[in-house]
Amino acid sequence: MIYTVTFNPSLDYIVRLDSFKTGTINRLKYEKILCGGKGINVSIVLKNLGVSSIASGFTAGFTGEEIERQMKNEFNCSCDFIHLSAGNTRINVKIKADSETEVNGQGPNIPQQSIDALFAKLDKLQNGDYLVLAGSIPNTLPNNIYERILERLYHKNVNFVVDAEGKLLLNVLEYKPFLIKPNNHELGGMFGKTLTTPEALIEHARILQQRGARNILISRGGDGAILLTEKGDCMSCAAPTGTLINSVGAGDSMVAGFLAGYLSSADYKTAFRMGIAAGSASAFSENLAVMEEVDTLMKQITI
Numbered sequence: 001m002i003y004t005v006t007f008n009p010s011l012d013y014i015v016r017l018d019s020f021k022t023g024t025i026n027r028l029k030y031e032k033i034l035c036g037g038k039g040i041n042v043s044i045v046l047k048n049l050g051v052s053s054i055a056s057g058f059t060a061g062f063t064g065e066e067i068e069r070q071m072k073n074e075f076n077c078s079c080d081f082i083h084l085s086a087g088n089t090r091i092n093v094k095i096k097a098d099s100e101t102e103v104n105g106q107g108p109n110i111p112q113q114s115i116d117a118l119f120a121k122l123d124k125l126q127n128g129d130y131l132v133l134a135g136s137i138p139n140t141l142p143n144n145i146y147e148r149i150l151e152r153l154y155h156k157n158v159n160f161v162v163d164a165e166g167k168l169l170l171n172v173l174e175y176k177p178f179l180i181k182p183n184n185h186e187l188g189g190m191f192g193k194t195l196t197t198p199e200a201l202i203e204h205a206r207i208l209q210q211r212g213a214r215n216i217l218i219s220r221g222g223d224g225a226i227l228l229t230e231k232g233d234c235m236s237c238a239a240p241t242g243t244l245i246n247s248v249g250a251g252d253s254m255v256a257g258f259l260a261g262y263l264s265s266a267d268y269k270t271a272f273r274m275g276i277a278a279g280s281a282s283a284f285s286e287n288l289a290v291m292e293e294v295d296t297l298m299k300q301i302t303i
């Protein structure tokens with residue numbers, strides 16, 4: 001079973017306009033409201049690729065209800081969210097104009113009893129299950145919360161996938177996550193550096209591997225990705241060419257594609273190809289990647 005947890009889901013308000021100016025009224029050419037948050041996106045793309053998962057995390061208020069409605073009715077995903085009694089799930093604004101601007105909310109407060117409820121659900125995970133922890137946490141929570149989850153489940157041989165930034169990610173490495181997926185900026189940020197070359201990215205990813213990460217997928221937007229595997233292989237791949245339409249969720253799609261590819265083949269090269277194809281398929285379309293788009297792009301990808 002694959003269980004995804006999004007501590008801080010969002011409704012993504014995606015808007016398009018020719019140019020965006022601060023300090024004045026901007027009129028939109030296009031707008032769409034989509035359920036989002038990294039773990040939720042992973043669940044949606046897994047479903048699109050024919051792999052079932054259960055999406056969990058914390059939802060609140062009318063925005064939380066809309067997320068669950070979309071997940072169930074529009075994306076046909078299984079959900080197991082914990083409902084917070086106060087506040088609203090955040091709304092993240094994604095502005096697509098001459099450049100891309102994102103305004104991500106802070107998210108509601110998560111009380112201790114809701115954390116306990118999540119832990120009780122996670123205690124049911126079994127040997128061989130996959131647990132995807134993805135995205136930020138509301139800033140009222142301590143940044144060792146992911147670490148506490150991995151510590152609690154470590155003895156069970158659960159395969160952890162963690163897509164998070166900074167300390168949230170660094171703190172889990174000792175629990176040997178199956179996969180981590182920093183993008184190039186996040187990887188550099190963990191070392192207080194800007195890493196520009198593949199060599200520098202690989203050198204720093206190896207440090208995370210020495211600290212415990214089994215497989216590391218470094219995404220590089222339109223420049224493709226690099227994979228370091230637990231077998232000692234290092235692979236690099238360019239992204240397929242296409243027109244960028246909406247990169248929101250490209251990284252989450254890559255995680256889903258990698259998992260779907262690995263589960264169907266037990267082969268890291270296949271997983272990597274499917275990860276790149278799913279990431280790029282999402283970047284090249286308004287919505288998250290679907291099977292047909294991924295199949296088409298996979299044919300263009302050589303490692």
Ligand SMILES: Nc1ncnc2c1ncn2[C@@H]1O[C@H](COP(=O)(O)OP(=O)(O)OP(=O)(O)O)[C@@H](O)[C@H]1O
Nearest residue numbers: 183219220221222224239249250251252279280283
């Ligand atoms: N402009 C692009 N052209 C082609 N492929 C892209 C583009 N942007 C993203 N991708 C694909 O998606 C993958 C993940 O993208 P990226 O590195 O932007 O992830 P991310 O920063 O985690 O994104 P997000 O947080 O929005 O989900 C890339 O490795 C690439 O395969």
Ligand SMILES: O=P(O)(O)OC[C@@]1(O)O[C@H](CO)[C@@H](O)[C@@H]1O
Nearest residue numbers: 010036037038092104135136249
């Ligand atoms: O604020 P976080 O949790 O880091 O990121 C949240 C978010 O930007 O990530 C997804 C894309 O990866 C979006 O659906 C969502 O709005």
